Amino acid sequence: MKQLPEEYYTKLEELQAVDFVIVELTLYLDTHPDDYEAIQQYNNFVxxxxxxxxxxxxxxxxxTNFGYSYSHYPWEWKEAPWPWQV
Known part of the structure; x- marks a missing residue:
């Protein structure tokens, strides 16, 4: 597998942390839809x-693929490791 710089893991961890907060705020807002502050937090994290x-x-x-991410040239989606492999 291709060797990746430490910064790759640091930035990926930042994304995962923000994703976690977004999921938690989504769950909270499902039961507290009128919480204006939580909606602001959600929008800021998005x-x-x-x-x-x-x-x-x-x-x-x-x-990601399927139209959610742009690709550099040449097509690079086949390049490993994919984010879920690290």
């Missing part, structure tokens, strides 16, 4: 996740 994803993919390649 914005942060988009930024982190864009930066990660610019440096290391696509995180």
């Amino acid at each position: 914005k942060e996740r988009k930024h982190l994803k864009k930066e990660f993919e610019k440096q290391f390649g696509a995180l």
Whole structure:
């Protein structure tokens, strides 16, 4: 398997942490739909996740396929490891 720099793991961990917060806020908002502060937090974390994803993919390649991520040239989706393999 291809050797990856430490920064790859650091940035991937940041994304995973933000994803965790988004999932937790989603679950909370399912039962507290009128919590304005929680909705603001959710929207801020979604914005942060988009930024982190864009930066990660610019440096290391696509995180997802099926139209959710752009590809560098040449087509790189076949390159391992995929995010779920590390």
